[in-house]
Amino acid sequence: MQGISKIFPGVKALSDVNFSVDFGRVHAIVGENGAGKSTLMKVLSGTYLPTTGTTEVGGVEVRMRKPADAQKLGIRMVHQELNLVPDLTVAENVHLGRMPRKWLLVDKAAMVGNAAAVLKELGADIDPKARLGDLSISQQQLVEIAKAYAANPRIIVLDEPTSSLSEHETAALFRILRKMKAQGIAIVYISHRLKEVLEIADDVTILRDGSMIESRPADGITAAQMIKLMVGREVTNVFPKTPSTIGAPVLKVRGLGDGVTFSNVSFDVRAGEILGLTGLVGAGRTEVAKAIFGLSTLTAGSIETHGKPVTIRSPSQAMRAGIAYVPEDRKGDGIIPSMTVRENISLPVLRRLSRFSRVSLSADRKLAAKYAADFSIVPPDPERRINLLSGGNQQKAVISKWLSAKPSVLILDEPTRGVDVGAKAEIHRIIGELVAKGMAVVMISSELPEVLGVCDRVVVMRDGRASPAIERKDLSEERIMALATGEETA
Amino acid sequence: MTDIALSMQDRTNPRFNRGSRLVDTVSRAGLLIAILAVVLYGALASPVFFTTGNLVNVLTSMAIVGIVVVGMTFVLVVGGLADLSVPATIACGAILSLALQPMIGPVPAFVLAVALAGACGLVNGLLVGYVGINPIIATLGVGTIVLGIVQAAVGGVIVYGTDPATAALVKSRVLGIPTIALIFLAIALIGNFVLSRSFWGRWTIATGGNYSAAEASAVPVRAVKAGAFIITALCSGLSGALLGLTLQSARPLVGTGYEFSAITAVVVGGVSIMGGFGSVPRAIAGLVFVQLLTNVMVLQGVRTPVQGFILGLLIAIAVALDVALRKRGVA
Amino acid sequence: MALLSQIARYRVALILGLTLIVASLLVPGFLSLTTLGLGLDRSSTIGIIAIGLTVLLIAGQIDLSGGAVFALAGIVSIQLQPSLGLWPAACVGVLTGAAAGALNGILSVGFKVNSLVATLATMLIFRSIAHWITASQPVSGTDIMFSLALAKIYFDIFTVRSALFLAAILLLHFWLTRTVSGRNLFAVGSNAIAAEASGISSGKMVFLGFVFASTLAGVAGVLQSLATNTGSPMFGSELTVSVIAAVVVGGTRLEGGRGSALGTLGGVLTIASLTTAMEFQSVPAYVQQVVAGLILILLVVLDRTVRTTARANTRAAVSA
Amino acid sequence: KTVCYVTAADSHAYATPANKALEARAKELGIEVLGLSQNFDVQTGTEQLNTCIARKADGIILWPLDPQAYIPALARAQQANIPAILINSPMSDQAKPFIKSFTGPDVYEEGKMAADSLNTALKGEGAVIVIAGQAGNGTTIGRVGGFVDHLKKLGSKIEVLDTVNADFDQQKALVASRDLITRFGDKINGVYANDDTMARGFIDAWKEANPGKPTPPIVGINGQKDAFESIKSGEMYSTIVQSPDEDGKLAINTMAEILDGKDVKDRIPIPLTVVTKENVETTKPAF
Numbered sequence A: 001m002q003g004i005s006k007i008f009p010g011v012k013a014l015s016d017v018n019f020s021v022d023f024g025r026v027h028a029i030v031g032e033n034g035a036g037k038s039t040l041m042k043v044l045s046g047t048y049l050p051t052t053g054t055t056e057v058g059g060v061e062v063r064m065r066k067p068a069d070a071q072k073l074g075i076r077m078v079h080q081e082l083n084l085v086p087d088l089t090v091a092e093n094v095h096l097g098r099m100p101r102k103w104l105l106v107d108k109a110a111m112v113g114n115a116a117a118v119l120k121e122l123g124a125d126i127d128p129k130a131r132l133g134d135l136s137i138s139q140q141q142l143v144e145i146a147k148a149y150a151a152n153p154r155i156i157v158l159d160e161p162t163s164s165l166s167e168h169e170t171a172a173l174f175r176i177l178r179k180m181k182a183q184g185i186a187i188v189y190i191s192h193r194l195k196e197v198l199e200i201a202d203d204v205t206i207l208r209d210g211s212m213i214e215s216r217p218a219d220g221i222t223a224a225q226m227i228k229l230m231v232g233r234e235v236t237n238v239f240p241k242t243p244s245t246i247g248a249p250v251l252k253v254r255g256l257g258d259g260v261t262f263s264n265v266s267f268d269v270r271a272g273e274i275l276g277l278t279g280l281v282g283a284g285r286t287e288v289a290k291a292i293f294g295l296s297t298l299t300a301g302s303i304e305t306h307g308k309p310v311t312i313r314s315p316s317q318a319m320r321a322g323i324a325y326v327p328e329d330r331k332g333d334g335i336i337p338s339m340t341v342r343e344n345i346s347l348p349v350l351r352r353l354s355r356f357s358r359v360s361l362s363a364d365r366k367l368a369a370k371y372a373a374d375f376s377i378v379p380p381d382p383e384r385r386i387n388l389l390s391g392g393n394q395q396k397a398v399i400s401k402w403l404s405a406k407p408s409v410l411i412l413d414e415p416t417r418g419v420d421v422g423a424k425a426e427i428h429r430i431i432g433e434l435v436a437k438g439m440a441v442v443m444i445s446s447e448l449p450e451v452l453g454v455c456d457r458v459v460v461m462r463d464g465r466a467s468p469a470i471e472r473k474d475l476s477e478e479r480i481m482a483l484a485t486g487e488e489t490a
Numbered sequence B: 001m002t003d004i005a006l007s008m009q010d011r012t013n014p015r016f017n018r019g020s021r022l023v024d025t026v027s028r029a030g031l032l033i034a035i036l037a038v039v040l041y042g043a044l045a046s047p048v049f050f051t052t053g054n055l056v057n058v059l060t061s062m063a064i065v066g067i068v069v070v071g072m073t074f075v076l077v078v079g080g081l082a083d084l085s086v087p088a089t090i091a092c093g094a095i096l097s098l099a100l101q102p103m104i105g106p107v108p109a110f111v112l113a114v115a116l117a118g119a120c121g122l123v124n125g126l127l128v129g130y131v132g133i134n135p136i137i138a139t140l141g142v143g144t145i146v147l148g149i150v151q152a153a154v155g156g157v158i159v160y161g162t163d164p165a166t167a168a169l170v171k172s173r174v175l176g177i178p179t180i181a182l183i184f185l186a187i188a189l190i191g192n193f194v195l196s197r198s199f200w201g202r203w204t205i206a207t208g209g210n211y212s213a214a215e216a217s218a219v220p221v222r223a224v225k226a227g228a229f230i231i232t233a234l235c236s237g238l239s240g241a242l243l244g245l246t247l248q249s250a251r252p253l254v255g256t257g258y259e260f261s262a263i264t265a266v267v268v269g270g271v272s273i274m275g276g277f278g279s280v281p282r283a284i285a286g287l288v289f290v291q292l293l294t295n296v297m298v299l300q301g302v303r304t305p306v307q308g309f310i311l312g313l314l315i316a317i318a319v320a321l322d323v324a325l326r327k328r329g330v331a
Numbered sequence C: 001m002a003l004l005s006q007i008a009r010y011r012v013a014l015i016l017g018l019t020l021i022v023a024s025l026l027v028p029g030f031l032s033l034t035t036l037g038l039g040l041d042r043s044s045t046i047g048i049i050a051i052g053l054t055v056l057l058i059a060g061q062i063d064l065s066g067g068a069v070f071a072l073a074g075i076v077s078i079q080l081q082p083s084l085g086l087w088p089a090a091c092v093g094v095l096t097g098a099a100a101g102a103l104n105g106i107l108s109v110g111f112k113v114n115s116l117v118a119t120l121a122t123m124l125i126f127r128s129i130a131h132w133i134t135a136s137q138p139v140s141g142t143d144i145m146f147s148l149a150l151a152k153i154y155f156d157i158f159t160v161r162s163a164l165f166l167a168a169i170l171l172l173h174f175w176l177t178r179t180v181s182g183r184n185l186f187a188v189g190s191n192a193i194a195a196e197a198s199g200i201s202s203g204k205m206v207f208l209g210f211v212f213a214s215t216l217a218g219v220a221g222v223l224q225s226l227a228t229n230t231g232s233p234m235f236g237s238e239l240t241v242s243v244i245a246a247v248v249v250g251g252t253r254l255e256g257g258r259g260s261a262l263g264t265l266g267g268v269l270t271i272a273s274l275t276t277a278m279e280f281q282s283v284p285a286y287v288q289q290v291v292a293g294l295i296l297i298l299l300v301v302l303d304r305t306v307r308t309t310a311r312a313n314t315r316a317a318v319s320a
Numbered sequence D: 001k002t003v004c005y006v007t008a009a010d011s012h013a014y015a016t017p018a019n020k021a022l023e024a025r026a027k028e029l030g031i032e033v034l035g036l037s038q039n040f041d042v043q044t045g046t047e048q049l050n051t052c053i054a055r056k057a058d059g060i061i062l063w064p065l066d067p068q069a070y071i072p073a074l075a076r077a078q079q080a081n082i083p084a085i086l087i088n089s090p091m092s093d094q095a096k097p098f099i100k101s102f103t104g105p106d107v108y109e110e111g112k113m114a115a116d117s118l119n120t121a122l123k124g125e126g127a128v129i130v131i132a133g134q135a136g137n138g139t140t141i142g143r144v145g146g147f148v149d150h151l152k153k154l155g156s157k158i159e160v161l162d163t164v165n166a167d168f169d170q171q172k173a174l175v176a177s178r179d180l181i182t183r184f185g186d187k188i189n190g191v192y193a194n195d196d197t198m199a200r201g202f203i204d205a206w207k208e209a210n211p212g213k214p215t216p217p218i219v220g221i222n223g224q225k226d227a228f229e230s231i232k233s234g235e236m237y238s239t240i241v242q243s244p245d246e247d248g249k250l251a252i253n254t255m256a257e258i259l260d261g262k263d264v265k266d267r268i269p270i271p272l273t274v275v276t277k278e279n280v281e282t283t284k285p286a287f
């Protein structure tokens, strides 16, 4: 790809980027949120037409107007956001756009058999006949990968494929990637997990602010170097641990169950503490968090805040009890895309900002300005529509939104998923400052280094059940994995 | 760490600008220009267009459907697609406000009529907001049922007014402005306050913009969604009651067609049917445009089918233009 | 729970069966071949339009202009009879429907106008044209005998129209469940972006969906006009609502991605037999309205509640 | 005996009393009536005729909303040996072989009477506006057609300024009249409204625009109570009484005769009375 530029209204997402990937190699693209990684790959896969620039495949210049054009050339992309059809079956999704035919009809048997084989190879235990919408996000992510893989591509682009995968599944994915590499397939791999990049990549390209900074073989590059190139300066500690004094329990849950996905979940969170909630994908962490926050219903158990029992049936009750929740699916549950950053931030506290039901604009502006500055949201313009921000900045705005409600317990569900290192460090800094001020934080994360880095205690979930909390001093990657996979029963 | 924060802050990058504002202004101005064009054409083409009498007529004709438009704006903004039960709630307001007069007096009849219309809205709201049924289906069903009940209740005939004083009141003028137009103005002001200034309005926009995110932001989404339908029903109940009092007679089918007129106005005003965006002034600008255009066409003696044709074409063009503009602004 | 979800799954068949049983018990003379044949015939107008709408709804779009296209196509097919002859005129009528659909498609695919608004606009336009070209007077055809032949009942139950409808439903069923383009249609309606990203041209499918829907509305209109030897700008004004109701009662989702031909058949037959039964008893129209409205809402509510609980169940099964 | 009665609507100012009268009279005659309402939709009506045939009714009374569309269904009824008559509105000549009789007012005739009346009021000259019913509706077509044709036949110098459709709706008539009054102002010498409800709409608009100024001569149709009041107060010039009671009764009486095997005339009109200030005190309003 030569001289690729892409201008969105209001944003120049890419300027004059040159990028090339060789057959039989894994080429990683790294960069901060909004650096333009996804946009570049969407150009390659025919989703976007570049404003300027040309693309060559196998030495021939090609012009792709729609994804189908790219697919004809053997280019397949696993999108950062799930791109599946909830109302079709898993097998149909895997073969979407290229279902096998027998005469005029769909060859169902071939389709199901093929899907089952691919899924098995990926190590995913998913019924090909299940309706896709009934699967969890991570299972859907696996289907998405299976879909690209099953198409026998010549070039495959994976945009953050592991953000919702467990280490297990990641390992299975890497096995497949190596196999594909051996078959001479060109692989583009985008990830914010630099460890993965180091593990799998042959070449690395670093993007910053829509421009290519460097493209080089991965041999000999270190994470620190990459980070420096990504953010333009040195970053020392990726997972800082701010010391804080731990106080009395703020949130106590006992024997929670929803009758479907989890049961008998109990834990405490104390003031000034970060409690990690980890486990394999689909262990039920999100469901627990949603239930505590009143987004789904509990069938068993009790919740106490500050020693007082509370009933929570809706988010506003949870908010009154001092609980806040930053959801996992930022695009789906986090932001109101049509509203400005300011309007997003003040949403939960509108009533407080209102007199005689009129929202005080000055109070509203003050609030937004404060958080925009505190969290250095880029661009620092609260009147900008939030969907024009990059993922990391959106995440900061969502966290600000909940801090504006002044909660005593903050539940963060995968707060740094798909967020670049810079923004990640900053989110960690913000969390650190919050606990230092005495807030109790529950952090759901699948990224073990992160969990080990910032949490004071960790609860591991497996199959809808929670282990007792493990103190920081007893934590190790092996221990958590053992609990998460059921090799050790606590 | 702080150096990152700092450097990110001074990244006031030329890559970013505010695309959306510009488009907003353009699309708003577009409608104003269109209105001006119609006014200009009207003034040139018809000597009577610019008479007070004619403009007052336009205002009066606008009032009844205008009140419904205010409500319908909420439905569209909250992402409720459309309220098709408007004809039924209008009939409810018109018939009850007249039929109950002899029994309980004009004022209680009026209040009760509007309240009962609101109750229909409550049913819509419960079905859409709490049960989660598609608004088109829910309001279609409820509308059919309510209209059926209303017809059964009056035995299917016309109900006449018994208190001419009330008719005189709604037909009166204050400083040359028809009372009914003033009522419309008041409703519009209230509607605008609620949608654009109050927390409820912000909630409405948020719910329409992204339902689950609003829910996860402690917005009582179900109530907000239901609320939009109740507001619309109250508005159309009020509109129906006023209609009944002006005409001093009401049939079950008085409200036919008002739902489409209201949706047309709101949509021409550039309020997105997908929700999350829109305001009462915009919707009213759409209404003013449609009404003025119709008025000019009538004054020019354009035949009814041709009027319908032009109106249909206009809706299509207005919305297509709006979409095009918006796409250029924000993808 | 399992029972409930079975009920939900076959609810259209159940309601239909229930209606038939109750009607045949309460209404004397209801259970006869003639009634069945007439019931089928009455379903076929709504039914043919419903086939088109089912496809369009699955693709995630809606069409409010069906009733107007119905009238317009009929008028065209009648007005052109003297100059073109009966069959060519009928063809032009159907083509008018297709052209109307193309306009809908261009508006909503090309100009990205929401289909609810786009077809609201074209509904006004088509209806106006119908009034315009007829000067608001009904027009009549040249050959009344042909109408009489068209209304003839074969084998005691089928008219030409109802046989056509049933055949079309079967074809639709086959197409939706078995063919690649049928499955792609569901993909487009369920998640257009994903479909597009997988190389399915969703714009084209939606466009064709509009053309299909309006063509069928045109077919129904032409058949109706031929059967009554009349084209009238007033025809079909009440039709759109009944068709939407029938399709939705049949379990097709307005938001797209879900629906079935047999469901639509069930929905259409349910509404027709309900109406016929109530007419047999001379139930006032407004009571009929109330009943129809209640059934519509009840079925949709049932669908809604059962589906959420069923979802929870499959989820439990998946995670187990 | 059972008679199937396919009426225009069961919730309508004129149709409802007509239906009631028909049913009451049927009870006296010992005839069972199976009432079906088309709700103003021709499509529904043609299907309901099929229901009547399936129900094996002994006779069919049809309120046609279209001059043609019912013919195949009527033919089918004839095949099934079910006699059919029309109430209220006529159909085209092609329908003649399939029906025994048509009872009811002649809407075309009403248009002619209205033309006479307005011609008299204006002494044969001036400019008028026509407020018509729903476009495409049979009654509208008849009432407008009769009016226009008869004016021509009379050789009247009355000029029709404009014809607007107000769908038999008072509010629509009000809105349309406002615009017409703005547009033509004093040029309007007279008004013909297809029914009294719409005439009412014009009167209200006139009073709004010209408070205190007398209305031009207005001719309506139907003979509603409030039209009688308007005639008394001079706001309206005339109306034509067409009694829904008579309409209903006449139809069922005719059907009873057919069922008894008697021959009936193929056109049985109900009396139409033009009501002006002269006879308003002595005439009974239609409803």
Ligand SMILES: Nc1ncnc2c1ncn2[C@@H]1O[C@H](COP(=O)(O)OP(=O)(O)OP(=O)(O)O)[C@@H](O)[C@H]1O
Residues within 6 Å of the ligand: A008, A009, A011, A012, A013, A031, A032, A033, A034, A035, A036, A037, A038, A039, A040, A080, A387, A388, A389, A390, A391, A392, A418, A419, A420, B331
């Ligand atoms: N459809 C769009 N319309 C407008 N702006 C867009 C659009 N898509 C992306 N952008 C903007 O383009 C820039 C690059 O975005 P892109 O998604 O390519 O970043 P990324 O490197 O993939 O980031 P992340 O790591 O968060 O996924 C960002 O500023 C983003 O806000």
Ligand SMILES: Nc1ncnc2c1ncn2[C@@H]1O[C@H](COP(=O)(O)OP(=O)(O)OP(=O)(O)O)[C@@H](O)[C@H]1O
Residues within 6 Å of the ligand: A133, A134, A135, A136, A137, A138, A164, A261, A279, A280, A281, A282, A283, A284, A285, A286, A287, A288, A328, A446, C315, C318, C319
């Ligand atoms: N949208 C959904 N539809 C169906 N089942 C779901 C859905 N979301 C979660 N589940 C099921 O609920 C269980 C718990 O999922 P949950 O999302 O709470 O897990 P998690 O530990 O948060 O994992 P993740 O990393 O995916 O967020 C899983 O077994 C999954 O199958």
Ligand SMILES: [Mg+2]
Residues within 6 Å of the ligand: A037, A038, A039, A080, A159
């Ligand atoms: Mg990205």
Ligand SMILES: [Mg+2]
Residues within 6 Å of the ligand: A285, A286, A287, A328, A413
């Ligand atoms: Mg989760």
